[in-house]
Amino acid sequence: MIPGIYLDRKCPVYFINNIIPGERTVIELEMHKSIDLTGNLIKKVFLLLCVTGIISFTCCSTTHKDADLVPTIENPPQTENKPPQTIEDRWGIKIKGIHLSAGGYMLDFRYEIIDPDKARPILDMKIKPCLIDQATGVKMMVPDPPKVGQLRAHTMKPLSGKIYYIIFANPGYYIKKGRRVTVVVGDFKAENLIVE
Secondary structure (H helix, E strand, O other), X not given: OOOEEEEEOOOOEEEEXXXXXXXXXXXXXXXXXXXXXXXXXXXXXXXXXXXXHHHHHHHHOOOHHHHOOOOOOOOOOOOOOOOOOOHHHHHOEEEEEEEEEHHHOEEEEEEEEOOHHHHXXXXXXXXXXXEEEXXXXXXXXXXXXXXXXXXXXXXXXXXXXXXXXXXXXXXXXXXXXXXXXXXXXXXXXXXXXXXX
16 A cells, blocks of 8 residues: 555545554544534644654654664764775876976976866965975965066976976075875875975
């Protein structure tokens, strides 16, 4: 039988099936023939409100079995143990390294394009890259001289296998060889890079 509300025509009883799985709830109504049409209408509206309340109460209440499915601190959701996505998989680049340049006053970040479509956001000139010294939190930016522009590779058509660069300022030779840094370009983040 399809779940729902059924009216038995022989007696004034409404059957509500499958509100609680495996149980059958019965609501009996006493019908009076002397009540006019508006009285029946009021009863029908009242009955509809009662039935709606019963259905919403039973549907919204959780049983012990349902409570086991709700993720909590004690019962965290079960997820597959997927290996973390590598930079190569997510961004389509392979990091070649970060080196001191210009007598230590610049930091040269090099990367090779593996997948040009994935790497396109890193080459976006609207996004300002920065380099963060992990020990102190100091941020180094890309120099932007008026005649030359940003000291970084930019192209509309990145090529697979080609090496691109971003040059960061290192005023006062602040970041030394062997320091750990993070390179950030928009959503891209390469952490724990060791300056060579």
